[in-house]
Each structure stands twice: as structure tokens, then as C-alpha cells.
Amino acid sequence: MIIIAYQKAIELLETVSTNQGFLASATHETNYKRIWARDGIICGLAALASGNVNLIKTFENTLLTLEKHQHPSGTIPSNVYFSEDKTEVSYGGLAGRVDAQTWYVIGCCQYAFYTDDSNWLKNRMASIERVLQLLEAWEFNNNQLVYTPLSGNWADEYVLEGYVLYDQVLRLWALKSYQYFKNDALLALKIKQVEQQISSNFFPEATQNIVHPKAYSKVDFTNYLPCSFSPSGYKKYFDALAHSLLCLIDLGDEKVYKNALVFGQNLAKNLPLQLVPAFAPTIFETDTDWHLLKDNCKYDFRNYPNEFHNGGSWQMVNGFWGLALLNKGFTTEANKLLEALAQANAYENYGFYENFNSQTAQPNGVKYCSWSAAAQVLVHQQIHQPFKFLV
Numbered sequence: 001m002i003i004i005a006y007q008k009a010i011e012l013l014e015t016v017s018t019n020q021g022f023l024a025s026a027t028h029e030t031n032y033k034r035i036w037a038r039d040g041i042i043c044g045l046a047a048l049a050s051g052n053v054n055l056i057k058t059f060e061n062t063l064l065t066l067e068k069h070q071h072p073s074g075t076i077p078s079n080v081y082f083s084e085d086k087t088e089v090s091y092g093g094l095a096g097r098v099d100a101q102t103w104y105v106i107g108c109c110q111y112a113f114y115t116d117d118s119n120w121l122k123n124r125m126a127s128i129e130r131v132l133q134l135l136e137a138w139e140f141n142n143n144q145l146v147y148t149p150l151s152g153n154w155a156d157e158y159v160l161e162g163y164v165l166y167d168q169v170l171r172l173w174a175l176k177s178y179q180y181f182k183n184d185a186l187l188a189l190k191i192k193q194v195e196q197q198i199s200s201n202f203f204p205e206a207t208q209n210i211v212h213p214k215a216y217s218k219v220d221f222t223n224y225l226p227c228s229f230s231p232s233g234y235k236k237y238f239d240a241l242a243h244s245l246l247c248l249i250d251l252g253d254e255k256v257y258k259n260a261l262v263f264g265q266n267l268a269k270n271l272p273l274q275l276v277p278a279f280a281p282t283i284f285e286t287d288t289d290w291h292l293l294k295d296n297c298k299y300d301f302r303n304y305p306n307e308f309h310n311g312g313s314w315q316m317v318n319g320f321w322g323l324a325l326l327n328k329g330f331t332t333e334a335n336k337l338l339e340a341l342a343q344a345n346a347y348e349n350y351g352f353y354e355n356f357n358s359q360t361a362q363p364n365g366v367k368y369c370s371w372s373a374a375a376q377v378l379v380h381q382q383i384h385q386p387f388k389f390l391v
Contacts (some may be wrong), residue, residue: 005342006380007351009373013043013055016370019080021062026353026368034079034090035065036354037100038154039371041107041314045389047112049381059111066322067127074130076104081173093298095151098138109177112388121181128186129176135171140176143211144190145198146171151296158279158309159237159292162230163211166242173249177390189241195251202226203252223263225256227279235289238280240264241317247324249391257328264321265333272361274340275313276321282311283300314355315344319375326382340381345376 016023018035023351025032040184044059059130069077077099081088091097095167105128114122129241138146145168150161156285160166175191200209215233219226227239243260246252268276282305283289293303294311303310318341325334347363352372354365 001342002338005376007278009376010050012352012368012373013370017058019061022058022067022370024370025366027366029366032366033148034081035062036079037076038064038103041103042371043374045110046377048110049387050377063107063111070127074134076100076131087093095149097153098146098148098167099153099170102174105131105174106177110390118181131381144193155309157297157303159227159289162228164228165225166239169242169245180390219368224260240276240278240321244320244324247327261328261330271319271358273313273344273356275318277307277311277358278314278317280311282306288348307357308355312364313358315341315372315375319378322379323382338383341376341379345372
């Protein structure tokens with residue numbers, strides 16, 4: 001099944017490939033027949049891992065589409081829609097998308113690194129510089145941490161807001177990737193400052209540079225790191241994607257990584273799909289944060305308990321979780337995860353659903369999601385044909 005799942009994943013990525021880049025899904029739903037920044041770049045990383053020349057070309061086209069439609073302010077589109085008679089550009093729905101910016105920078109650098117084409121990257125530098133300047137402005141207080149509004153990243157109907165761990169880690173990865181090509185003293189200083197602020201505000205036992213000392217003093221750092229904090233305090237939900245990215249860029253100490261990976265694996269092994277939920281614990285109607293969920297949707301409510309961002313299991317998230325397991329030596333667990341991904345993606349004749357209810361194992365969202373396929377490719381290749389990303 002694992003080999004078939006990989007082949008089907010490649011086929012789906014080929015199906016969603018267009019001259020403008022990767023579509024989010026092969027379904028006919030308009031909102032998914034778009035070139036999305038984060039979806040497209042995650043698919044692009046899978047393309048690099050696969051070594052498939054045609055998919056790598058689609059990755060380049062994705063990046064060029066995003067660059068072409070960059071806003072004068074520097075904002076990278078959340079998504080771009082193409083039809084025969086018009087082009088529509090979105091920079092976000094209920095709020096702008098902070099992670100579209102960072103994924104774009106990461107994507108450009110990964111593509112140039114893989115193709116060994118620094119000249120290609122040089123042609124993107126003006127665009128990248130505008131993104132980095134925008135992110136600096138989005139600190140708002142010049143304190144090295146980007147401030148994300150509610151609905152401001154991939155978990156766009158969840159409760160994350162303020163200084164979000166996931167967005168800080170992505171930004172750091174983007175800065176470090178860009179520094180590989182630029183080799184600039186000021187950028188090196190910025191990287192060091194951002195690293196220090198992440199460590200001081202999301203890791204235990206910090207003694208200086210704490211933005212919100214009162215709230216920090218109340219955080220329980222047992223098992224995993226908090227997902228975000230704001231002027232109202234910290235949120236202590238387990239964020240599987242944020243911890244996966246931390247493991248990939250090796251920020252922090254091994255004890256933190258091990259605790260988080262063990263915690264996530266314990267969650268997964270008690271669930272029918274054997275996949276780690278995107279966030280935990282699940283928020284129920286009786287919980288304080290339910291009020292942040294119930295109206296945080298532009299159309300239909302989807303964050304029922306154990307679904308979507310509210311404790312649902314996403315293959316995309318588990319793709320990065322698998323890379324984190326491998327990076328930290330959890331090889332047996334990563335191989336089991338690859339099998340679990342194949343089982344989930346194979347549901348309804350390889351439907352590659354968007355995500356699943358973590359308790360009932362029933363699918364949610366649309367079928368034929370490209371980044372669900374990307375997850376299969378990423379973990380499969382790292383196990384069978386190890387590749388190296390720029391970190």
C-alpha cells in the first residue's frame with residue numbers, strides 16, 4: 001500500500017499542476033481551484049523531495065505567480081484564481097495571512113538551493129526584501145516577534161492569535177534560508193534576535209527578554225510549548241505543526257523536542273487513524289475558548305469537536321510530523337506514521353481528503369487535496385530516498 005500511496009500522491013500532484021502553479025485540490029470547488037501560497041509551497045517541497053522534473057517546474061511557476069501578484073505593500077497573496085476571462089487575487093479572508101509571507105520566502109530559497117541557481121534567487125531578492133520589511137512592520141513594537149491576528153494563518157478558523165509559535169518559527173526558517181544566499185551581517189543579527197525572543201517567550205526557564213512576564217510565570221511547560229500568547233495571556237494548546245517545524249530547524253534543546261514528540265505520539269496511538277491531531281486538547285462548547293470558535297468562519301462552521309483545526313487530524317500536519325520524527329531519530333515511529341498516512345489518504349479509493357475527525361475517523365473537507373498528497377511524498381522520500389532541505 002505504501003508504494004501505491006506514493007504513486008497516487010504523485011499522480012494527484014501532476015493532476016493539480018497548471019502553468020500558473022499547484023492548485024489546492026483537484027475538485028471543482030472554486031475556492032480550491034486556486035494557487036494558494038502555503039498549499040502550493042508545501043506541494044513544492046514535496047516536488048523537490050520527489051525529484052520529479054515536471055513537478056519542480058510547477059513549483060517554480062507557483063513562486064512566480066505569487067511574486068507577480070505581490071501587493072505594492074509587499075504582501076504575498078493568500079491565493080490567486082485564474083479563469084479564462086479574469087484573474088482574482090486574495091490577500092486573506094477575514095484577516096490577512098501572515099504565513100503566506102514566510103512560506104513564500106522559504107519556497108524561493110528551497111527552490112534555488114535545490115536547483116543550485118543563486119541567480120534565480122537574486123532575481124527574487126527585491127520581492128523577498130519587501131516581504132521581510134513587511135514582517136518587521138508586523139512586529140508592531142519592534143520586539144522581534146511577529147503579531148498574528150485571529151484567522152491570520154493556516155489555522156484560519158481556530159483560536160490562535162497574537163505571538164503565535166508557528167508563525168515565529170516559520171519566520172525564523174525564512175530568515176535563515178535567505179541568509180544562506182545573502183550572507184549579510186545585519187540579517188545575521190536579526191536572526192539571532194528572533195531566536196533569542198522565541199527562546200525567551202516560548203521555552204521554559206527563561207530569565208530575560210520576556211514580553212509578558214506575568215503571563216509567562218503562569219505557563220506550565222510540561223510536555224510541550226504553548227501555541228501562542230497575547231496581551232490577555234498564553235494559550236496552552238498543543239500545536240503539532242509548530243513543534244514539527246521547531247524540530248526541523250533545531251531551535252531549542254533535545255529535551256523539549258523529545259517531550260513534545262513523545263506527547264504527540266501518545267495522542268496518536270490512542271486514536272483510530274494513528275495520526276497526531278493538529279491541535280489538542282479539543283475545545284468543547286463548555287470551554288472558555290468556544291466563543292472564539294463559534295463565529296470565526298466566513299461561511300459554514302466546521303470546527304466541531306475533533307474536526308478541522310479543533311482536534312482534527314490533517315495529513316499535511318502529519319507529513320511534517322513525520323519529518324520531525326525522522327530528524328530526531330524516531331525512525332520506527334516514522335515508518336508507522338507513513339503507513340497511517342497511506343491508510344488515511346487511501347480512504348474512498350485514494351480520496352486524499354483534507355482532514356479527518358480524529359475520534360470517528362470520518363473524513364472532512366474536500367477530496368483530492370494536494371497537500372495531503374504532498375505529506376505522503378515528503379515522509380516516503382525522507383525514509384526511502386533521504387533529501388536535505390535548507391535550514
